[in-house]
Amino acid sequence: MRVVVDLNRCQGYAQCVFLAPEVFELHGEEALMYSPEVPEDQREKVLRAVAACPVQAVLAGEQAGTGAG
Numbered sequence: 540m541r542v543v544v545d546l547n548r549c550q551g552y553a554q555c556v557f558l559a560p561e562v563f564e565l566h567g568e569e570a571l572m573y574s575p576e577v578p579e580d581q582r583e584k585v586l587r588a589v590a591a592c593p594v595q596a597v598l599a600g601e602q603a604g605t606g607a608g
Contacts, residue, residue, distance in 0.1 A: 540577045542585055543603040548596040555588035555597050
């Protein structure tokens with residue numbers, strides 16, 4: 540599965556970092572870094588992070604335009 544973050548929309552709430560720290564990482568107060576290729580064992584955590592983003596900046600799978608795989 541692939542993940543995409545709209546960094547223009549992201550407000551640095553860091554819910555994704557708390558829910559999937561192996562994929563998302565906050566540098567400084569608002570600079571989000573992430574791995575676009577999600578390991579299979581992180582899939583559920585990333586899907587929770589997608590749902591938890593208050594500004595809907597995190598997209599995964601088909602939402603990210605890359606298919607579910």
